[in-house]
Amino acid sequence: MEKEHLIFGIRAIIEAVNAGKEIDKVFIQKEAQGDLMQELMKTLKKNSINFSYVPIEKLNRLTSNNHQGAVASIAPVSFYSLESLVESVIEKSEKPLFLILDQLSDARNFGAIIRTAECTGVDGIIIQKQGSAPVNGDTVKTSAGAVFNVPICKVDHIKDAIFYLQGSGVKTVAATEKTESLLYDIDLSGPLAIIMGSEDKGVNPSVLKIVDEKAKLPMFGTISSLNVSVACGAFLYETVRQRS
Structure with missing residues (x-):
């Protein structure tokens, strides 16, 4: 997965979804909790965005930045209705x-x-x-x-x-x-x-x-x-x- 197609951090992902970015999939750290994480989950479900729970090791492999337990991949194409x-x-x-x-x-x-x-x-x-x-x-x-x-x-x-x-x-x-x-x-x-x-x-x-x-x-x-x-x-x- 190319780094330029990734968004990391809970707030950044929420903002990207609300801004209408073509989010393809979100990887969520297993057993991650907190109010902001709950807000992210609500946002993903409301917008029918694909997500899966993964071990923290996978998130660490995807990015060396502070991902806060969530990494999203942006689709390189736009989707049609x-x-x-x-x-x-x-x-x-x-x-x-x-x-x-x-x-x-x-x-x-x-x-x-x-x-x-x-x-x-x-x-x-x-x-x-x-x-x-x-x-x-x-x-x-x-x-x-x-x-x-x-x-x-x-x-x-x-x-x-x-x-x-x-x-x-x-x-x-x-x-x-x-x-x-x-x-x-x-x-x-x-x-x-x-x-x-x-x-x-x-x-x-x-x-x-x-x-x-x-x-x-x-x-x-x-x-x-x-x-x-x-x-x-x-x-x-x-x-x-x-x-x-």
Whole structure:
């Protein structure tokens, strides 16, 4: 994580949030207490900002300055609202292509996915505010700068985003092993949103209940699943193939 993308100190983080800075994630010292810390927690929850509790050693590694038990990372990109992203994309494209990442938590996987998304013409990536991978220096580096070319939208709930897309005429397809349908048998040629799940749990079962289609990749080896960024690449390039 690059030092210029960090804010340290409780009051400084509160001020940054109130000033509308794009805070990506806040690291809070485990068992930290006090009135100011309570004020910070209220501010983070009110603004739906991603945070996690970490040992003091992690905070000390992030900055040698007096962090007071809290360090925030500033996102190197601005995030879009769901409505403005979907409206602008549908306006300019007959076959919009969205990518929804359900609780993907690894910054390098996220960066690799963004890079593939940019190469395959994805119009926008939708992630959840809580529990998603941070957009940090690792993400930027792994994406080879593609993070600056693909609009990213943060939403409170993935399911609400899916309902909104469906209401806008966009077909939703989830990547999951919990189906008999192969990716190659599904029509991906129209307006589309592909949903990829987290590294360990896949797409949330409650999300699987509301998508239009579920699809899996054929597997011939003894290992039962692919790395999520590799699987995402297979889904996106099959979409490209069908649309060519």
